[in-house]
Amino acid sequence: MKTAASTILLTQAPEFQKALLNWFQARARDLPWRKTTDPYKIWLSEVILQQTRVDQATPYYLRMIERFPTVSELAAASLDDLLIVWEGLGYYSRARNLHKAAREIVERFQGHVPNNREDLLGLPGIGPYTASAILSIAFAQPYGVLDGNVIRVLSRLLEFPDDVRKSASRNYLQSVANDLVAVSAPGEFNESMMELGATICTPKNPQCEACPVHSFCEGTKNDPEAFPRTVKKLPIPHHDIAVGVLCNSQGELFAQRRPENGLLGGLWEFPGGKRESGESIEDACRRELKEELGIDVEVGELLTTIPQVYSHFKITLYAFRCDILSGSPESSRDLPIAWIAADRLEEYAFPKANRKLIEKLVELDQI
Numbered sequence: 369m370k371t372a373a374s375t376i377l378l379t380q381a382p383e384f385q386k387a388l389l390n391w392f393q394a395r396a397r398d399l400p401w402r403k404t405t406d407p408y409k410i411w412l413s414e415v416i417l418q419q420t421r422v423d424q425a426t427p428y429y430l431r432m433i434e435r436f437p438t439v440s441e442l443a444a445a446s447l448d449d450l451l452i453v454w455e456g457l458g459y460y461s462r463a464r465n466l467h468k469a470a471r472e473i474v475e476r477f478q479g480h481v482p483n484n485r486e487d488l489l490g491l492p493g494i495g496p497y498t499a500s501a502i503l504s505i506a507f508a509q510p511y512g513v514l515d516g517n518v519i520r521v522l523s524r525l526l527e528f529p530d531d532v533r534k535s536a537s538r539n540y541l542q543s544v545a546n547d548l549v550a551v552s553a554p555g556e557f558n559e560s561m562m563e564l565g566a567t568i569c570t571p572k573n574p575q576c577e578a579c580p581v582h583s584f585c586e587g588t589k590n591d592p593e594a595f596p597r598t599v600k601k602l603p604i605p606h607h608d609i610a611v612g613v614l615c616n617s618q619g620e621l622f623a624q625r626r627p628e629n630g631l632l633g634g635l636w637e638f639p640g641g642k643r644e645s646g647e648s649i650e651d652a653c654r655r656e657l658k659e660e661l662g663i664d665v666e667v668g669e670l671l672t673t674i675p676q677v678y679s680h681f682k683i684t685l686y687a688f689r690c691d692i693l694s695g696s697p698e699s700s701r702d703l704p705i706a707w708i709a710a711d712r713l714e715e716y717a718f719p720k721a722n723r724k725l726i727e728k729l730v731e732l733d734q735i
Contacts, residue, residue: 374526377525377544377548377584378547378548380584383584384548384581384584385548385550385557387580387581388557388560388561388564388580389550389553389556390580391560391580391581392556392559392560392563392564393556395567396560396563397563397567399422400413400426400429400430400433402559405506405555406506407483407506407507408438408439410501410502410506411481411494411498411502411506412432412433412466413425413429414497414498414501414502415462415465415466415498416428416429416432416457416462418459418462418498419458419459419679420457420459422566424457425457428453428454428457431453432453435449435453436450436453439470439474439479439480439481440474440479442466442467442470443467443471443473443474443479445467447464447628448716448717450466450467451463451634451717452715452716452717454717455635455717455718455723456720456723458678458720459679460631460633460634460635461493462493463634464492464493464628464634465492465493465494466493468492468493469491469492469493469494481502481506483503483506483507483509484503485499485500485503485511488502496514496542497513497514497515499511500512500513500514500558501513501558504549504554504555504557504558505555505558505559508553508554508555509554510549510554511546511549512542512544512547512549512554512558513545513558513561513562514538514541515562515565516565517561517562517563517565517566517569518541518545518558518562519532519538519541519596520569520571520595520596521564521569522541522544522545523541523587523595523596524569524574524585524586524587524588524592524595524596525581525584525585525586525587526544526586527586527587527590527595528540528541528595529597530597531599532596532597532598533598533599545561564579564580564581568580569592571593572593573593574592574593576592604677604680605681606683607642607643607681607682607684608642608643608649608652608683608684608686609641609642609643609686609721610640610643610649610650610652610653610686610688611637611638611640611685611687611688611725612639612640612653612656612657612667612687612688613687613688613689613725613734614638614639614665614690614692614697615734615735616707618707618709619709619710620707620709620710621638621707621708621710621713621729621735622638622639622697622705622708623636623637623638623639623705623706623708623718624636624637624639624660624661624699624703624704624705624706625637625703625704625705625706627701627703631678632719634717635717635718635722636706636708636716636722637718637719637722638687638722638725639656639657639660639661639697640652640653640656640657640660641656641659649686650667650688653667653686653690654667657690659700660699660700660701661697661698661699661700662695662697662698662700663692663695663696663697664692664693664694664695665690665693666690666693667688667690668688668690669688670686670688671687671688671689671725671728671732671734672687672725672728673685673686674687674721674724674725674728676720676721683721685721685722685725687725687728689734710730710735713726
């Protein structure tokens with residue numbers, strides 16, 4: 369699948385590498401994970417940076433390193449301890465897989481992050497990109513990385529004509545990244561490619577005139593924003609979520625923990641669920657609490673509505689004050705449940721929409 373553009377670029381690889389590395393050494397952002405080659409810290413930073421902007425990721429990285437400075441300490445912590453630190457960062461499967469992988473590293477590799485690709489790819493949550501990043505940055509092994517920034521840079525360099533979401537396209541771009549990586553400094557080269565995409569070769573209004581490798585780029589001759597090529601996405605679906613706020617005579621709020629597998633796994637939440645077609649939001653709240661907890665409730669006032677956007681869908685959360693008419697709350701799926709005092713809510717990890725609800729309850733003097 370080699371193209372004329374990729375052949376030319378690879379022929380000029382030494383000049384390309386030199387120009388890019390010189391720029392990176394002079395202009396790289398001062399980021400905390402660039403001050404270490406500790407494979408644990410590199411792994412942690414790469415996991416946090418998945419689907420997360422650098423400005424948002426940085427404080428989480430620093431908190432994680434402070435709370436769990438080694439793989440062994442992360443493995444020894446409970447999942448709840450990790451989720452509290454992770455709360456608000458989203459994509460909670462990353463945290464669950466990080467925790468599982470840390471325990472495997474302690475059990476199978478004596479607490480040392482493995483330095484070969486096969487072992488890394490066998491760990492939960494570590495895919496080809498993360499493995500390549502760890503191996504190149506921490507162990508100086510010549511694996512090219514392929515994240516969103518690098519895909520954009522390569523697509524423009526090559527004027528790559530195909531949809532980059534296709535497996536064949538990813539495989540091809542990965543092969544170019546592997547061929548292009550600087551053997552003498554693979555980690556630094558990979559970081560320079562990602563830095564170029566994050567700061568210069570941006571999705572909109574790329575700064576082509578400031579690009580250190582613009583002379584190698586086919587895309588800059590025409591319309592760089594036309595790359596990478598993708599097929600238009602379908603509209604993001606929207607769901608209405610009804611939530612019941614239950615409060616006992618001691619002023620404690622009822623919450624249950626989500627299953628560890630699946631969306632927002634392991635986090636605590638107020639009970640409720642999706643509104644079904646043709647159902648009022650109040651009826652949805654009544655039905656969900658009956659199905660989830662086996663209780664009949666009187667649905668009271670609407671306390672607040674909270675919009676929230678996830679990666680593949682949007683929700684509007686409707687929170688109602690509810691009183692129990694009959695029954696005692698018990699999880700129909702045998703999930704952990706708890707009545708939580710208001711001053712202890714910070715000890716539990718909640719999804720962002722639920723945390724916003726807690727803040728609103730405080731504001732309304734409801735707790």
